[in-house]
Amino acid sequence: MAGKALGVLLFALMQVIGVLSFAECPEGSLDEVLVCREGPDCKAPDCRCPSVEAPAKINNIDDVPQFVILSFDDAVTKENYKYYEDLMKLNNHNGCPISMTFFVSHAYTNYSLVHELYRKGQEIAVHSVSHYSDVEDYWRPASYETWVSEIKSMKEILARHASMAPEAIKGFRAPFLEVGGDKMFRALQDLGFEYDCSWSTLHYTNWCGTKPRGAMWPYTLDYPSIQDCQIGRCPEGKYPGLWVAPMVDLQDNRGEPCSMLDTCQSYEDELEEYETAVFSLLKRNFEMNYNNNKAPFGLYSHYSWLLADNSTSRPRRKGYKLFLEWVVQKEDVIVVSMEKVIEWMKNPVPVSKILDCPDTFRSRCLDPLDCTYKNPVPSFLDIDEIIMNTCRRPCPENFPWLENIDGAKPNK
Numbered sequence: 582m583a584g585k586a587l588g589v590l591l592f593a594l595m596q597v598i599g600v601l602s603f604a605e606c607p608e609g610s611l612d613e614v615l616v617c618r619e620g621p622d623c624k625a626p627d628c629r630c631p632s633v634e635a636p637a638k639i640n641n642i643d644d645v646p647q648f649v650i651l652s653f654d655d656a657v658t659k660e661n662y663k664y665y666e667d668l669m670k671l672n673n674h675n676g677c678p679i680s681m682t683f684f685v686s687h688a689y690t691n692y693s694l695v696h697e698l699y700r701k702g703q704e705i706a707v708h709s710v711s712h713y714s715d716v717e718d719y720w721r722p723a724s725y726e727t728w729v730s731e732i733k734s735m736k737e738i739l740a741r742h743a744s745m746a747p748e749a750i751k752g753f754r755a756p757f758l759e760v761g762g763d764k765m766f767r768a769l770q771d772l773g774f775e776y777d778c779s780w781s782t783l784h785y786t787n788w789c790g791t792k793p794r795g796a797m798w799p800y801t802l803d804y805p806s807i808q809d810c811q812i813g814r815c816p817e818g819k820y821p822g823l824w825v826a827p828m829v830d831l832q833d834n835r836g837e838p839c840s841m842l843d844t845c846q847s848y849e850d851e852l853e854e855y856e857t858a859v860f861s862l863l864k865r866n867f868e869m870n871y872n873n874n875k876a877p878f879g880l881y882s883h884y885s886w887l888l889a890d891n892s893t894s895r896p897r898r899k900g901y902k903l904f905l906e907w908v909v910q911k912e913d914v915i916v917v918s919m920e921k922v923i924e925w926m927k928n929p930v931p932v933s934k935i936l937d938c939p940d941t942f943r944s945r946c947l948d949p950l951d952c953t954y955k956n957p958v959p960s961f962l963d964i965d966e967i968i969m970n971t972c973r974r975p976c977p978e979n980f981p982w983l984e985n986i987d988g989a990k991p992n993k
């Protein structure tokens with residue numbers, strides 16, 4: 582305990598005297614490197630330059646909404662759905678329920694529950710079909726065709742098996758945040774996606790370095806990006822109208838960056854032991870953002886970080902919820918899905934004018950089916966049996982997969 586107290590004290594001291602300034606964090610402002618200029622060649626709603634400032638239309642910082650984006654990656658299952666359902670009970674200050682973004686991968690996903698999330702106004706986005714774990718041999722060298730196949734097939738599987746309108750699926754996150762350079766961005770643009778949310782930034786945060794540049798707002802790729810490339814390969818080309826929602830790194834309790842909550846660490850085990858430690862990690866990061874440029878504040882995680890009935894994750898679940906209960910009380914805070922943030926970026930209005938609640942639908946996934954498959958994808962998944970719950974009757978003959986969304990042929 583004394584060690585922990587000392588660790589916390591040391592951290593606070595280092596912050597005060599500025600020792601925690603990262604060597605990697607550049608000096609100098611964004612303006613010095615920017616090629617994109619707002620004006621006739623780049624203006625809302627279709628174009629926005631990379632910027633650490635709120636859209637110019639909102640000139641008083643008090644009118645700028647502080648968006649908080651919660652996202653969860655990978656499969657939607659019966660187990661994690663209960664937790665999401667609990668979070669959905671929270672309301673924003675404007676009286677609307679909060680909405681979140683789910684980057685869904687295929688294996689183990691329960692599509693009738695995906696439909697439930699969608700119907701209740703949550704955003705469903707793509708995270709790949711295979712989610713193959715071999716980053717070095719699969720994702721890093723992935724061709725344009727591989728990206729198209731992974732992204733397009735997942736969108737089609739969601740539309741078909743979760744009974745969703747395809748046009749509701751707008752966003753993408755690369756597995757392992759392994760950004761796939763121009764090939765991936767070209768695939769997203771050709772497939773009509775609206776935004777990517779895979780690209781982390783350390784240089785454009787409200788905390789990195791002695792003079793932080795400020796957290797980056799979402800922008801379009803009408804001009805080559807100047808965002809720092811932390812994971813994978815970043816695009817060099819232009820993709821007019823395609824939005825980048827930068828994953829602004831958080832600062833963990835050791836002063837290190839973390840793009841997703843799962844990788845935020847502390848000197849000791851306090852994040853696994855005390856809900857108050859989790860709460861203060863989130864609150865500290867939120868305040869660094871809220872008291873600076875109010876850029877959208879993302880809390881990105883995997884459900885596994887909050888896993889049910891596991892003693893180390895209980896404090897996380899509680900601390901995360903405590904933070905949300907605290908933050909939704911603020912008048913200018915809106916916890917909302919990424920698609921709504923992008924929508925707002927195109928047509929910004931003062932926070933007091935944001936009255937729309939998440940879109941909900943009357944649609945139903947009638948009589949969902951559990952479909953069982955033995956040895957579903959021999960070359961990809963080392964799984965003997967998989968059960969897929971679908972809204973679409975009858976069960977596909979084979980497990981739906983890349984280029985095989987209706988499961989019409991066996992997977993190799």
Ligand SMILES: [Zn+2]
Nearest residue numbers: 654655756757
């Ligand atoms: Zn993932």
